[in-house]
Amino acid sequence: MKQDIPYKTYLEENETPKAWYNMRADMKKKPAPLLNPGTGKPVTAEELGHVFCDELVKQELDNDTPQIPIPGEILDFYRMFRPSPLVRAYFLERALGTPAKIFYKFEGNNTSGSHKLNSAVAQAYYAKAQGLKGVTTETGAGQWGTALSMACSFFKLDCKVFMVKCSYEQKPFRREVMRTYGASVTPSPSMETEVGRRINAAHPGTTGSLGCAISEAVEAAVSHEGYRYVLGSVLSQVLLHQSIIGLETQAALRKLGVKPDVIIGCAGGGSNLGGLIAPFMGEKLRGEADYRIVAVEPASCPSLTRGRYAYDFCDTGRVCPLAKMYTLGHDFIPSPSHAGGLRYHGMSSALSELYDQGMLEARAVEQTAVFAAAEQFARVEGILPAPESSHAIRAAIDEALRCKAEGREETIVFGLTGTGYFDLTAYQSYNDGKMQDYVPSDADLEESFAKLPKIG
Amino acid sequence: MKQDIPYKTYLEENETPKAWYNMRADMKKKPAPLLNPGTGKPVTAEELGHVFCDELVKQELDNDTPQIPIPGEILDFYRMFRPSPLVRAYFLERALGTPAKIFYKFEGNNTSGSHKLNSAVAQAYYAKAQGLKGVTTETGAGQWGTALSMACSFFKLDCKVFMVKCSYEQKPFRREVMRTYGASVTPSPSMETEVGRRINAAHPGTTGSLGCAISEAVEAAVSHEGYRYVLGSVLSQVLLHQSIIGLETQAALRKLGVKPDVIIGCAGGGSNLGGLIAPFMGEKLRGEADYRIVAVEPASCPSLTRGRYAYDFCDTGRVCPLAKMYTLGHDFIPSPSHAGGLRYHGMSSALSELYDQGMLEARAVEQTAVFAAAEQFARVEGILPAPESSHAIRAAIDEALRCKAEGREETIVFGLTGTGYFDLTAYQSYNDGKMQDYVPSDADLEESFAKLPKIG
Numbered sequence: 001m002k003q004d005i006p007y008k009t010y011l012e013e014n015e016t017p018k019a020w021y022n023m024r025a026d027m028k029k030k031p032a033p034l035l036n037p038g039t040g041k042p043v044t045a046e047e048l049g050h051v052f053c054d055e056l057v058k059q060e061l062d063n064d065t066p067q068i069p070i071p072g073e074i075l076d077f078y079r080m081f082r083p084s085p086l087v088r089a090y091f092l093e094r095a096l097g098t099p100a101k102i103f104y105k106f107e108g109n110n111t112s113g114s115h116k117l118n119s120a121v122a123q124a125y126y127a128k129a130q131g132l133k134g135v136t137t138e139t140g141a142g143q144w145g146t147a148l149s150m151a152c153s154f155f156k157l158d159c160k161v162f163m164v165k166c167s168y169e170q171k172p173f174r175r176e177v178m179r180t181y182g183a184s185v186t187p188s189p190s191m192e193t194e195v196g197r198r199i200n201a202a203h204p205g206t207t208g209s210l211g212c213a214i215s216e217a218v219e220a221a222v223s224h225e226g227y228r229y230v231l232g233s234v235l236s237q238v239l240l241h242q243s244i245i246g247l248e249t250q251a252a253l254r255k256l257g258v259k260p261d262v263i264i265g266c267a268g269g270g271s272n273l274g275g276l277i278a279p280f281m282g283e284k285l286r287g288e289a290d291y292r293i294v295a296v297e298p299a300s301c302p303s304l305t306r307g308r309y310a311y312d313f314c315d316t317g318r319v320c321p322l323a324k325m326y327t328l329g330h331d332f333i334p335s336p337s338h339a340g341g342l343r344y345h346g347m348s349s350a351l352s353e354l355y356d357q358g359m360l361e362a363r364a365v366e367q368t369a370v371f372a373a374a375e376q377f378a379r380v381e382g383i384l385p386a387p388e389s390s391h392a393i394r395a396a397i398d399e400a401l402r403c404k405a406e407g408r409e410e411t412i413v414f415g416l417t418g419t420g421y422f423d424l425t426a427y428q429s430y431n432d433g434k435m436q437d438y439v440p441s442d443a444d445l446e447e448s449f450a451k452l453p454k455i456g
Numbered sequence: 457m458k459q460d461i462p463y464k465t466y467l468e469e470n471e472t473p474k475a476w477y478n479m480r481a482d483m484k485k486k487p488a489p490l491l492n493p494g495t496g497k498p499v500t501a502e503e504l505g506h507v508f509c510d511e512l513v514k515q516e517l518d519n520d521t522p523q524i525p526i527p528g529e530i531l532d533f534y535r536m537f538r539p540s541p542l543v544r545a546y547f548l549e550r551a552l553g554t555p556a557k558i559f560y561k562f563e564g565n566n567t568s569g570s571h572k573l574n575s576a577v578a579q580a581y582y583a584k585a586q587g588l589k590g591v592t593t594e595t596g597a598g599q600w601g602t603a604l605s606m607a608c609s610f611f612k613l614d615c616k617v618f619m620v621k622c623s624y625e626q627k628p629f630r631r632e633v634m635r636t637y638g639a640s641v642t643p644s645p646s647m648e649t650e651v652g653r654r655i656n657a658a659h660p661g662t663t664g665s666l667g668c669a670i671s672e673a674v675e676a677a678v679s680h681e682g683y684r685y686v687l688g689s690v691l692s693q694v695l696l697h698q699s700i701i702g703l704e705t706q707a708a709l710r711k712l713g714v715k716p717d718v719i720i721g722c723a724g725g726g727s728n729l730g731g732l733i734a735p736f737m738g739e740k741l742r743g744e745a746d747y748r749i750v751a752v753e754p755a756s757c758p759s760l761t762r763g764r765y766a767y768d769f770c771d772t773g774r775v776c777p778l779a780k781m782y783t784l785g786h787d788f789i790p791s792p793s794h795a796g797g798l799r800y801h802g803m804s805s806a807l808s809e810l811y812d813q814g815m816l817e818a819r820a821v822e823q824t825a826v827f828a829a830a831e832q833f834a835r836v837e838g839i840l841p842a843p844e845s846s847h848a849i850r851a852a853i854d855e856a857l858r859c860k861a862e863g864r865e866e867t868i869v870f871g872l873t874g875t876g877y878f879d880l881t882a883y884q885s886y887n888d889g890k891m892q893d894y895v896p897s898d899a900d901l902e903e904s905f906a907k908l909p910k911i912g
Contacts, residue, residue, distance in 0.1 A: 150838060172884070173629075173880035179884075180883050
């Protein structure tokens, strides 16, 4: 096969980014601040310091510093699995017969199986540096919990994961990876926390939700000396750490002399999307370049395409600060037929604000179409993608087919966030022809919006 | 962390090997030939041509050509997942406090999760080039079947996998990956073949064995027009394709200016070991260099350390040619408590001959010690290893600790053949403290040896 550009581009160690990029610094209109649900006022660093590590609070509230140096121990850890390859999807292009050039940044080549490790190691490092004993968190599909377990094991931190009960039961292998890395894993809602007991009492037999697991993890952190809570998405600090994805992508593309036309990322809470697009959005915000930036979300959990831009609770138990974001309402839970992650009810405040400003597009895709794209991709590119990542694959294929129809040689870059080795139950359902699509009704969403807090 | 050598070394595309290396060409005493079980005479190319593709028969019988060019389409496919990284295990060295330098060649960064893909793509390519409709094979732990499914899907070949029944039931996710790549997967022994029906009748309720699945796959190939049988280990052709591992390792070490002292590989049928050591063994055979080469096998299936060097059947149904090899007897099946692969009763003829000549060492390790090494490695190096690969990790750690005790700065290189994402049941058993060790008794082995055919 003729190749003007290598199949895979790895940056040399001396070309890899040594600082994260804080997209908020280049936003003229900043993301709306987190609010204290009691007072309705912006949360202070002190208030947040009960929940998060001090350095992470600083990063969360910093809307001004564009470059934040990556500590040496985090850079060391990154060497285990970074730089990740930027792959030219020659085989997919050939299969589609498209004149488009397709690239993907592959973040799945690590044992946690996704990009989540980029932020997990940062959060674990700062917790250790502060002299803490351990951290608590929640996990849904399990990617974040696995990543955090790996990071905590490395830094010898205690790690307590509240895993949404249905995932805990359906994904025993994810749980086992976390245990192998020494984490304790509790199905949520549990009887270990006040909020868990309350939810179990109100909804006997519930299989849990992400919002509920967040409440439990926060309570477990604030009620134990030497513990803090950490989160794998949504927060600005997470997008900051994930900017490593976009920075490497940008550096590799520059090295290859390639300028993308379209940049595509899947979007749940926004960690991957925000990280992948960060430096490109920076160029766009500074007026240096223009790109189409596309967020792809599940039609069953469509926060950007069908949500409200409003202040909402981040968790079911309402123990977290309020965030202004595109939200489906804090009680929204996607249909049980929804496979994989991308099931959070809201979207990162920074991305929500950028979407509101028209700086990015969004589209929703149905899951059978997503798995069809996943299978097509797996068969030619040799990587079995995670269901989450496959949302971006779906959109990338659709854009490439548009280029084919229009005879355009556009350059498409998408984020391949992870692998689907722990999602074979969903693949089986697709292979057996049993997978169903689901779209929430307008009435369901209206009912959910009615519970939005009256603020802002 | 101070680093004189990069954490990961990737060869550039123009530095990657373009030909496989045939170790047999440098052996003065060649491996014993395969025999026709009917005539007791060496099998001819024509006889083998009923079972294997023509080009692969040529490779199987070629004891003389040192370099065999890799066809362009195979090189293209290799670009998906090769070159694989040579990793300096800085974190493991630090955890062990050893003066030894440890490197590992990581073959797990592809969806099949192991090195098996190196030969699968070659075998699928030659089948396609010969105009065949499809191939049949067997799989035990599932790595080979997965790899072959990926390769066949890429070349649009039909792929029929006989999966040892107990694995089929215990590893539904492996099965599902194969189905996603379009393969048909049949639990073995099945009722689809003569030999399967015979074995089912003789042993009602049997959960199968590798030897039995091989017999079924061979029968299915020879009884269907346009099909051939392919095998993931043991054969010389497989070791030839796997030499890509060793060639890349050698090239990377030379680029770094490093000469290894000890080279360690896990050994089942010999595909990984034979591939990893090939060019180093070549130097040794030509008298250009000396290395300690160590084969590590399970104490529960110890063909090199406790087997006989004799002609034996390669399969339970006795449909395959006879091979001279270190063998535990063709009826030998490791204890059900044995987790993971490395469960074949014999060892590649080429490796057996080299072992007999004293060109390599062998050691057997027990599985709880193997999983302890796996966990230690996973926690510091960030990769959850396959149980098979962890045999090599165990030996590498033991060698590094010896270096520490002796104050030696030796360089240890081992093959990390794959990841353990589909082996979490075994990890769970280890995490729960329920894993048992097992060593066959001398009496068991004697009984098995008594059934060796009286040949050669």
